[in-house]
Amino acid sequence: MLCIKCKQTAWVEVRRHHSAFCRSHFLDYFDNQVLKAVREERMFTQDDRILVAISGGKDSLALWDVLLRHGYQADGLYIDLGIAEYSDHSRAKSEAFAAARDAALRVVELEQDYGHGVKGLAQHARRVPCSACGLSKRYLFNKVALEGGYRVVATGHNLDDEVATLLGNLLHWQMGYLSRQSPVLEATHPGLVKKVKPLFRLTEQETVSYAIIQGIDYVPEECPMAQGARSLVYKEVLNLLEKHSPGAKHNLLLGFLEKGRPVFREVDNTELRECEQCGQPTTTPVCAFCRMMDVVRLREREPRSGQRGRRPHAAAPSSEAVMTTADG
Numbered sequence: 078m079l080c081i082k083c084k085q086t087a088w089v090e091v092r093r094h095h096s097a098f099c100r101s102h103f104l105d106y107f108d109n110q111v112l113k114a115v116r117e118e119r120m121f122t123q124d125d126r127i128l129v130a131i132s133g134g135k136d137s138l139a140l141w142d143v144l145l146r147h148g149y150q151a152d153g154l155y156i157d158l159g160i161a162e163y164s165d166h167s168r169a170k171s172e173a174f175a176a177a178r179d180a181a182l183r184v185v186e187l188e189q190d191y192g193h194g195v196k197g198l199a200q201h202a203r204r205v206p207c208s209a210c211g212l213s214k215r216y217l218f219n220k221v222a223l224e225g226g227y228r229v230v231a232t233g234h235n236l237d238d239e240v241a242t243l244l245g246n247l248l249h250w251q252m253g254y255l256s257r258q259s260p261v262l263e264a265t266h267p268g269l270v271k272k273v274k275p276l277f278r279l280t281e282q283e284t285v286s287y288a289i290i291q292g293i294d295y296v297p298e299e300c301p302m303a304q305g306a307r308s309l310v311y312k313e314v315l316n317l318l319e320k321h322s323p324g325a326k327h328n329l330l331l332g333f334l335e336k337g338r339p340v341f342r343e344v345d346n347t348e349l350r351e352c353e354q355c356g357q358p359t360t361t362p363v364c365a366f367c368r369m370m371d372v373v374r375l376r377e378r379e380p381r382s383g384q385r386g387r388r389p390h391a392a393a394p395s396s397e398a399v400m401t402t403a404d405g
């Protein structure tokens with residue numbers, strides 16, 4: 078297989094585009110896909126301050142790398158989720174990446190600021206860890222960006238992530254989520270910061286290839302909490318489909334964005350107000366994060382499990398409060 082640009086030996090095949098590239102031309106391809114996404118979806122310009130959500134994994138570090146190489150004003154935000162060695166490991170990789178490029182990395186520690194890591198929050202709130210984690214991350218991305226004067230938050234969601242989310246939303250006809258499924262979420266309230274996903278045109282495998290070529294030292298293992306997440310099942314199904322029909326993922330997502338997004342946007346008539354407790358935009362009087370923290374604080378005051386047996390009517394976890402969806 079030869080590179081379609083220079084006819085040297087190809088290093089990466091991109092079947093959905095009937096292409097193959099040597100290492101150097103693959104980097105051009107990767108950069109062009111990111112810059113095309115930024116330009117066509119009007120994500121940000123060189124004048125905007127961007128906060129990149131960094132997990133220590135390949136996607137977020139690859140995204141930060143591209144933005145820095147192209148001169149964007151991109152700082153990182155790492156949220157320490159308190160997931161034992163996984164968090165220690167990913168934080169160290171993120172800090173080393175930032176130090177090597179002289180880039181600014183903000184760090185928020187869940188445990189220090191909110192009393193618990195993801196596991197503790199989930200246990201107290203009777204949620205699955207990914208639900209407590211997703212809620213906390215969405216809240217903190219917006220809060221930190223707003224307080225730091227950033228115009229945009231950029232996340233490393235790739236084509237595989239986005240198409241798996243789309244499939245999940247379609248399977249359950251989540252009209253609200255479908256109306257907001259987009260690589261760009263505009264700031265529709267003064268308390269909201271714009272959210273963008275510049276890697277949405279690139280696959281997980283392509284980000285791995287980029288990270289390897291660029292020598293990015295990322296955390297290769299998945300978060301241990303991801304096991305059993307439905308998004309992993311959707312990804313498996315989509316990989317099978319892609320194997321038999323190259324381009325299926327790309328066509329599903331890009332087709333939705335072109336033809337489905339305008340239709341589903343019509344149903345998005347959510348009205349935002351300010352949370353009575355923290356002031357962040359929400360559709361309910363108190364935002365979901367503050368409600369979760371209220372439950373956590375309430376349950377913290379309950380006797381510990383060892384003492385529970387002494388109570389005649391010890392409360393079992395409420396099944397109503399257990400969220401069943403989870404995305405990594």
Ligand code: SF4
Nearest residue numbers: 207210300302303405
């Ligand atoms: S898998 Fe993702 S969402 Fe779930 S706990 Fe880990 S980092 Fe958070």
Ligand SMILES: [Zn+2]
Nearest residue numbers: 080083099102
């Ligand atoms: Zn080449």
Ligand SMILES: [Zn+2]
Nearest residue numbers: 352355364367
């Ligand atoms: Zn709130």
